[in-house]
C-alpha cells in the first residue's frame with residue numbers, strides 16, 4: 503500500500519458538460535454546516551422548507567414532494583418502481599440514452615415494456631403516443647422532458663392530454679430541465695415527476711427531487727404487491743417526510759442542507775428570471791457556435807437551453823478537442839453517447855454555470871483550440887455573434 507497520498511486539490515473547473523454544473527459558493531458553504539441528527543426538530547424545519555421550495559420549482563401543490571436519497575437515476579427508479587406492479591404495461595418513449603434507461607428500469611420492475619421509438623434528435627409527436635395506446639390497458643407512459651443525450655426539449659401538454667384520455671399515468675424525467683426550463687407539473691397534468699440535484703439546480707449530485715400527485719400516490723398506497731425496492735419504497739419514505747417523521751433510512755443531512763440552499767437561490771432569483779437567463783445564454787452560445795460554422799444537432803424549435811448539442815465538424819478529433827479544453831482552459835464539455843459518440847459535443851449551460859461570462863469564455867477557448875487543430879474559421883466570429891445577442 504502506498505504511504506504518501508495526494509492532497510485533495512482538484513482544479514477549479516468550468517463545468518459546461520451534461521452535469522454536474524458548477525455550484526454557487528453559498529451551496530458549498532451550506533455543506534460545511536455542522537450536522538444535526540436526522541430527527542432533530544431543527545432538521546425537521548429544514549425538511550419542511552425543502553418540500554415547500556421543491557413545490558415552487560416543480561410548480562405543484564402535490565403533498566408528496568420530496569428529495570429521494572440518491573442521484574437522478576434513483577429518482578427514475580423510485581418513480582417507476584412505486585407505480586409499476588409486475589405485469590403492468592408501460593409505454594416508454596425512447597429518443598435517447600435516458601429513455602433507454604427507463605426501459606431497462608421498468609423491465610426490472612416486472613413491467614411489459616412497450617417502446618415508442620423516435621429518431622434521436624427529434625421529439626415524439628402526440629399521434630405516435632396515441633398509436634401506442636390504441637390497444638388499451640397501458641398503465642403508465644414514461645418519457646424524458648429534456649433528453650440530455652440529444653439536446654431535445656419534449657413538449658408535454660398535448661402528450662399529457664393523449665395519455666389521460668387513455669386513462670394512463672404520465673411519468674416524466676425532468677433531470678435536465680428542472681430549474682432551467684419551465685416544468686409545470688400541475689398545469690401540464692404530470693402524475694409523477696423526478697429530477698436530479700446536480701444539473702439545473704446546481705447542487706452537487708446526491709439527491710433526486712420527486713413529486714407524485716394524489717392520484718399517483720393513492721395508486722401507490724393501494725398496491726397489491728410490495729414495491730420491489732425497500733430503499734426507494736415511497737410508502738415508507740413518505741412517513742419520514744410526512745407528519746409521522748418515522749425513521750426509515752438516515753437522511754443525507756449535508757446533501758439536504760445543500761439542496762435547500764440551492765433551491766433558496768432559485769427562489770430568490772425567481773423562476774421567470776432564471777428561465778430567461780437560461781434562454782438568453784443558450785441563444786448567445788448557439789449564435790456563436792453557428793458563426794463558427796458548427797451545426798446544432800437537435801430538431802429546430804425543440805432545442806434545450808440547458809444542453810446544447812452540436813455536430814463535431816468534419817476532420818476534427820472530438821476527444822482531442824475536449825481534452826485540450828480541459829487541460830488548457832479548465833473547461834469541461836461532454837461528448838456524444840452511444841450512437842452519437844464522436845459525432846456531437848454537448849455543452850451544458852445549467853444553473854450557476856449558465857452565464858454570459860462562461861458563454862464568451864467558452865467560445866473564445868473553442869476557437870483557439872479549433873484553429874490550432876487546423877479548422878478554418880474567421881477570427882473572433884463566435885464571440886462577436888454571441889456579443890450581438892447580448893447587446
Ligand SMILES: *Cc1c(COP(=O)(O)O)cnc(C)c1O
Pocket residue numbers: 521573574575576578600646648649650675676677678698707
Ligand atoms: C443525468 C440524467 C439522469 C441520471 O441522473 P444521475 O444523477 O446521473 O443518476 C437521468 N435522466 C436524465 C435526462 C439525465 O440527464
